[in-house]
Amino acid sequence: MKKLIAGNWKMNGSLVANELLVSELLAGIKLAGGAPACDVAVCVPTPYLAQLTGLINRPFLSQKDDIAGKNTARSAIELGAQDISAQASGAYTGEVSGGMLKDFGVRYAIVGHSERRAYHGESSQTVALKTKAALAAGITPIVCVGETLAEREAGQTEAVVKRQLAAVIHDNGHCISEIVVAYEPVWAIGTGKTATPEQAQQVHAVLRAQLNAASSAAKQRVRILYGGSMNAQNAKELLAQPDIDGGLIGGASLKAADFLKIIAAAGE
Numbered sequence: 214m215k216k217l218i219a220g221n222w223k224m225n226g227s228l229v230a231n232e233l234l235v236s237e238l239l240a241g242i243k244l245a246g247g248a249p250a251c252d253v254a255v256c257v258p259t260p261y262l263a264q265l266t267g268l269i270n271r272p273f274l275s276q277k278d279d280i281a282g283k284n285t286a287r288s289a290i291e292l293g294a295q296d297i298s299a300q301a302s303g304a305y306t307g308e309v310s311g312g313m314l315k316d317f318g319v320r321y322a323i324v325g326h327s328e329r330r331a332y333h334g335e336s337s338q339t340v341a342l343k344t345k346a347a348l349a350a351g352i353t354p355i356v357c358v359g360e361t362l363a364e365r366e367a368g369q370t371e372a373v374v375k376r377q378l379a380a381v382i383h384d385n386g387h388c389i390s391e392i393v394v395a396y397e398p399v400w401a402i403g404t405g406k407t408a409t410p411e412q413a414q415q416v417h418a419v420l421r422a423q424l425n426a427a428s429s430a431a432k433q434r435v436r437i438l439y440g441g442s443m444n445a446q447n448a449k450e451l452l453a454q455p456d457i458d459g460g461l462i463g464g465a466s467l468k469a470a471d472f473l474k475i476i477a478a479a480g481e
């Protein structure tokens with residue numbers, strides 16, 4: 214299974230900073246041979262999607278294509294959003310639909326990130342509906358699950374992540390093989406604390422078994438990413454675990470050198 218390294222920029226960036234970061238990433242990828250061994254994506258704040266579509270595709274266009282305004286060449290970096298509406302259109306102030314994201318070449322959408330569950334009251338039911346909306350729009354949802362520190366200490370880790378994933382499986386049964394899952398222990402996000410490779414692998418194996426039981430197609434297809442302070446130093450060991458198929462990276466995705474090292478680690 215080809216690994217996926219996805220950056221989650223969260224609410225960071227500016228027109229100037231994004232241009233610098235993406236040009237450094239593309240230069241680094243080119244220097245390393247131009248075609249990373251893993252899939253690479255950046256999930257950016259909504260207002261910057263149009264800018265990013267231009268930035269990630271431009272260097273791969275020939276001058277002739279550029280003049281003709283074609284935008285068909287595939288970049289080494291794919292575009293992701295950080296959220297998606299459960300609705301297709303209508304009176305939903307502030308929301309952004311899958312169709313709109315698709316207009317800007319979005320390939321992935323993070324769904325149910327713990328920050329949205331905690332600060333925006335997103336329930337597992339909402340997460341399941343957003344997953345469904347993404348799939349309907351032809352966007353791959355990156356469905357996040359993970360336990361809090363209190364839940365881990367109470368021995369509830371497996372029960373919590375299984376319950377979160379079960380809601381998504383329940384509503385998306387037949388197309389569950391089209392999703393990406395991200396295990397993100399809440400206590401490891403942005404804290405510098407990382408799950409040990411063994412702790413992460415243990416939960417990934419549980420999620421893998423749950424996916425396999427839901428769909429035989431999921432076995433070969435569904436990538437389970439680890440997220441929670443993955444960085445240039447620990448990526449290699451985490452990515453070497455049998456059920457860790459990539460990473461969802463916050464802080465370290467904002468520094469080109471670090472993100473490039475994680476991309477390289479995924480190819481080893």
Ligand code: PGA
Pocket residue numbers: 221397401402403404405440441442443461462463464465
């Ligand atoms: P972090 O964030 O890498 O900064 O811990 C990961 C995430 O929230 O997706």
